[in-house]
Amino acid sequence: MSDVHIHKVPKAVADHAHINKEVYEAEYQRSIEDTKGFWDEKAREFLTWSKPWDVTVEHDFPKGEVKWFTGGKLNVSVNCLDRHLETRGDQPAIIWESDDPAVDKTYTYKELHAEVCRFANGLKAEGVKKGDRVCIYMPMVAEAAIAMLACARIGAVHLVVFGGFSPDALKDRLLDSEAAVIIVADESVRGGKAVPLKANADQALKSCPSVKSVVVVQRTGGSIDWTDGRDVWYHDLLENASDDCPAEEMDSEDPLFILYTSGSTGKPKGVLHTTGGYLLHAAVSHKYVFDYHDGDVYWCTADVGWVTGHTYIVYGPLANGAQTLMFEGVPTYPDASRFWKVVEKHKVNIFYTAPTAIRALMAKGDDYVKTCDLSSLRVLGSVGEPINPEAWEWYHKVIGGGRCPIVDTWWQTETGGILMTPLPGATDLKAGSAMQPFFGIEFGLVDNEGNEVTGNPAEGILVIKKPWPGMFRTLFGDHQRYIDAYFANYPGMYFPGDGARRDKDGDYWITGRVDDVINVSGHRMGTAEVESALVLHPAVAEAAVIGYPHDIKGQGIYTFVTLMDGVEATDELRQELVNHVRKEIGPIASPDVIQWAPGLPKTRSGKIMRRILRKISENLIDELGDTSTLADPSVVDDLIANRPSQ
Numbered sequence: 001m002s003d004v005h006i007h008k009v010p011k012a013v014a015d016h017a018h019i020n021k022e023v024y025e026a027e028y029q030r031s032i033e034d035t036k037g038f039w040d041e042k043a044r045e046f047l048t049w050s051k052p053w054d055v056t057v058e059h060d061f062p063k064g065e066v067k068w069f070t071g072g073k074l075n076v077s078v079n080c081l082d083r084h085l086e087t088r089g090d091q092p093a094i095i096w097e098s099d100d101p102a103v104d105k106t107y108t109y110k111e112l113h114a115e116v117c118r119f120a121n122g123l124k125a126e127g128v129k130k131g132d133r134v135c136i137y138m139p140m141v142a143e144a145a146i147a148m149l150a151c152a153r154i155g156a157v158h159l160v161v162f163g164g165f166s167p168d169a170l171k172d173r174l175l176d177s178e179a180a181v182i183i184v185a186d187e188s189v190r191g192g193k194a195v196p197l198k199a200n201a202d203q204a205l206k207s208c209p210s211v212k213s214v215v216v217v218q219r220t221g222g223s224i225d226w227t228d229g230r231d232v233w234y235h236d237l238l239e240n241a242s243d244d245c246p247a248e249e250m251d252s253e254d255p256l257f258i259l260y261t262s263g264s265t266g267k268p269k270g271v272l273h274t275t276g277g278y279l280l281h282a283a284v285s286h287k288y289v290f291d292y293h294d295g296d297v298y299w300c301t302a303d304v305g306w307v308t309g310h311t312y313i314v315y316g317p318l319a320n321g322a323q324t325l326m327f328e329g330v331p332t333y334p335d336a337s338r339f340w341k342v343v344e345k346h347k348v349n350i351f352y353t354a355p356t357a358i359r360a361l362m363a364k365g366d367d368y369v370k371t372c373d374l375s376s377l378r379v380l381g382s383v384g385e386p387i388n389p390e391a392w393e394w395y396h397k398v399i400g401g402g403r404c405p406i407v408d409t410w411w412q413t414e415t416g417g418i419l420m421t422p423l424p425g426a427t428d429l430k431a432g433s434a435m436q437p438f439f440g441i442e443f444g445l446v447d448n449e450g451n452e453v454t455g456n457p458a459e460g461i462l463v464i465k466k467p468w469p470g471m472f473r474t475l476f477g478d479h480q481r482y483i484d485a486y487f488a489n490y491p492g493m494y495f496p497g498d499g500a501r502r503d504k505d506g507d508y509w510i511t512g513r514v515d516d517v518i519n520v521s522g523h524r525m526g527t528a529e530v531e532s533a534l535v536l537h538p539a540v541a542e543a544a545v546i547g548y549p550h551d552i553k554g555q556g557i558y559t560f561v562t563l564m565d566g567v568e569a570t571d572e573l574r575q576e577l578v579n580h581v582r583k584e585i586g587p588i589a590s591p592d593v594i595q596w597a598p599g600l601p602k603t604r605s606g607k608i609m610r611r612i613l614r615k616i617s618e619n620l621i622d623e624l625g626d627t628s629t630l631a632d633p634s635v636v637d638d639l640i641a642n643r644p645s646q
């Protein structure tokens with residue numbers, strides 16, 4: 001990779017930044033050699049504790065045990081709201097930009113605090129207690145963040161379910177978490193179109209006996225069904241509630257939230273995060289990775305349904321007293337200049353988005369950008385999947401005017417916050433590389449046998465050698481799966497499921513998942529989830545799902561489907577199967593390609609050879625490799641001959 005262009009840290013950026021190169025090197029070293037001292041200091045500097053902790057960190061990876069700040073007490077909503085009231089009560093906390101470009105609304109810290117307290121009292125009136133699970137199935141409205149903070153205030157554990165998930169997907173998550181309450185909106189609005197969230201929830205709730213009450217936020221006023229005694233309007237709850245709500249004192253290790261994500265089996269995993277360590281990691285990484293300074297306007301375009309929305313729209317920014325922008329709409333409505341118009345309108349300084357959005361907007365051409373004033377921008381961020389150098393360079397030049405560093409941040413739902421990233425004032429950049437470990441993170445690369453690959457350059461499976469504050473503590477209701485999936489493969493280390501290489505300078509490049517998880521438009525999906533959905537259809541005998549390179553989405557979904565005997569393979573059936581997957585999981589899981597497969601390439605022991613399917617999906621027919629172990633090699637010829645044109 002000798003031809004990689006290095007973008008040096010501009011002097012103006014380094015001079016202004018919290019962390020420059022020398023500080024990063026010294027502090028990183030300290031964070032590894034004196035982990036306790038480093039995080040003790042940060043925990044005192046960044047958070048307000050009602051009781052200090054006794055032990056900073058304890059861990060035993062093989063047993064799946066990790067604890068941070070044992071004995072410490074604090075409340076997340078107090079840290080995100082109350083402690084800012086004196087110094088910045090009248091400063092914007094949340095700037096909400098609606099789907100409609102003419103509508104926005106700002107909540108100051110005082111206003112946000114008052115509404116969170118009232119809603120927390122409202123939840124108590126609905127019978128919610130510390131430890132109860134509360135589901136939030138909402139559009140990108142401020143009430144979603146308010147609901148999260150209200151749960152945190154009273155010690156309830158929230159599980160936010162992305163508003164694009166289907167009733168079935170919602171039902172699975174409600175059942176697994178045994179949620180007591182769900183908070184929904186009547187409808188969500190995206191790109192001018194309404195989505196019937198309350199109707200979806202009604203559908204899911206038919207088989208969720210644990211849910212006793214449904215709180216409904218009125219977003220559009222569209223007509224909805226109403227179940228007396230179960231459903232209650234959000235505004236009615238607020239009207240009757242006091243804005244005085246003393247916060248529950250939480251233990252550092254008490255659960256804060258569950259967030260479901262995909263693994264390599266069909267069943268989503270309930271990633272559980274706790275209180276003190278998570279919030280600390282969120283706050284410290286938000287400040288240093290984005291080089292956040294008081295008064296900056298910060299915008300992360302993620303949805304609160306994903307971890308990025310949790311950590312970098314709500315918890316990290318609010319813990320730091322930041323102004324965080326929440327956007328309800330989509331990048332292309334009313335047209336492809338929308339992101340840039342929002343940047344101009346709210347004078348956004350820090351902008352954090354996903355490569356898929358950058359690629360989609362790049363494809364629309366520069367004219368949509370040129371009409372907007374982007375001079376307020378100072379730092380750009382990328383998350384969710386590897387960013388291809390072409391998109392990186394466009395983002396850097398056309399959006400950032402060549403002056404804004406791009407932080408390509410690698411992390412996961414499980415990690416709670418960013419673990420690998422450049423820092424704006426400290427790291428020279430290489431397009432497509434997530435560069436360097438964040439404070440306290442010690443990466444390694446191992447080969448398939450688990451032996452560490454040392455030296456540079458090197459390539460292997462990424463592992464993490466010690467715990468960090470924001471890491472998840474279990475999979476809800478299935479601690480054994482936590483141990484098996486993350487700590488059993490490489491004893492003594494955490495296995496994230498990604499491959500990586502280190503270049504000759506020691507900078508990291510993520511090469512993608514090494515398991516059966518794919519990444520479609522930055523959405524993480526288990527191939528097994530889509531396969532399970534497909535085989536539920538009566539026409540389908542068997543299905544194999546592969547991620548294949550897609551210009552905009554990063555990876556597209558390529559499915560090989562074997563039909564039941566006697567079922568005719570028609571275009572109508574193809575469409576029906578696409579609709580079926582949308583119904584089972586949600587539109588994000590729509591197959592891009594369905595290829596009829598009279599047979600699938602299997603070994604004699606019956607294992608599908610995905611390597612071969614991957615090559616067929618990519619049309620790399622010359623690279624199929626050894627097919628001699630197949631039970632019936634002729635199925636491959638058939639698949640090659642009948643590849644659909646894309």
Ligand code: PRX
Nearest residue numbers: 383384385386408409410411412413510524
């Ligand atoms: O494969 C990595 C990819 O996204 C996975 C985590 O997905 P999720 O839990 O949904 O969280 C996404 C947002 C944090 C990782 O295992 N990934 C995430 N960020 C990057 C990335 N791959 C390459 N570069 C990144 N910056």
